[in-house]
Amino acid sequence: MQQEIVFYTNPMSRGGIVHWMLEELGAPYRLEVLEYGAPMKSPEYLAINPMGKVPAIRHGDVVVTEAAAICAYLADAFPEAGLAPETTARGDYYRWLFFAAGPVETAISLQSCGVRPTAEQQMQLGCGAVATVIDTLAMAVKDRRYIAGDSFTAADVYVGSHIGWGMQFGTLDRRPEFEAYWAGLKERPAHRRSEAFIEKAMAEQR
Known part of the structure; x- marks a missing residue:
């Protein structure tokens, strides 16, 4: 069972x-x-x-x-x-999944809270400079349908969620690279079903 x-x-x-x-x-x-x-x-x-x-x-x-x-x-x-590549092909999968979970989320959260680390502080932080983090994320998704190869994986769920929410709430600029990558993910039926749950909850709070 x-x-x-x-x-x-x-x-x-x-x-x-x-x-x-x-x-x-x-x-x-x-x-x-x-x-x-x-x-x-x-x-x-x-x-x-x-x-x-x-x-x-x-x-x-x-x-x-x-x-x-x-x-x-x-x-x-x-x-x-x-939803995961073969074990021998997981370099990009682990790299970008945890890049989004670590440097991306930390850098954007600091920025959203109005924290502007100095150059010295950036050296102490795992995320470094927010501009470098966002540029790196943009390069990672540029001209790619999926972040970790030729098929959709859990890394796309995680990276895509951060890019979609970031653009929606203004914590990420609507760069062409982000727009194109997110456009290929946001209409997936599974995503639409999970979004419907959020939309219903928001409507009930109004």
Whole structure:
């Protein structure tokens, strides 16, 4: 019997990345929507993620937190979905998946918070200068349909989510490279299904 996937999320969170990944996977999962505040800090949920944040998944006895880690785990746990390259061809896959999870997210978050690291501080930060990070991301997706080869993978879910949200919320410029890459991903049926969940939640809050 297939082990159950329980997906802990909130529609206004990075859980949207994992939701898209789960829809691409095609495996059944149970959705557990947590409100911000007390529900995420309850003893029951802190036993899942001591950070008291979403997303997280429980797959049988395995618990995974952090959106990039969840995407990588699910691609490996369900190889029949074809969301990870062969092991010998995973250089770009791991490189860009974790480049987006590390330098991209850190640099953009610092910028959004109004933090402008000095040249010396940039040397101490894993992300370095935000301009260099964004230029590198643009070069990575330029003239490429997919970020890690000739087929869609979990890395496209993660990188694409950051590019799509970044342009939507103004934390990334609408560069031609980003626009072209995102245009090839945003209408995927699995993405549209995960977006519908977010859109419904936003409509209910109005």
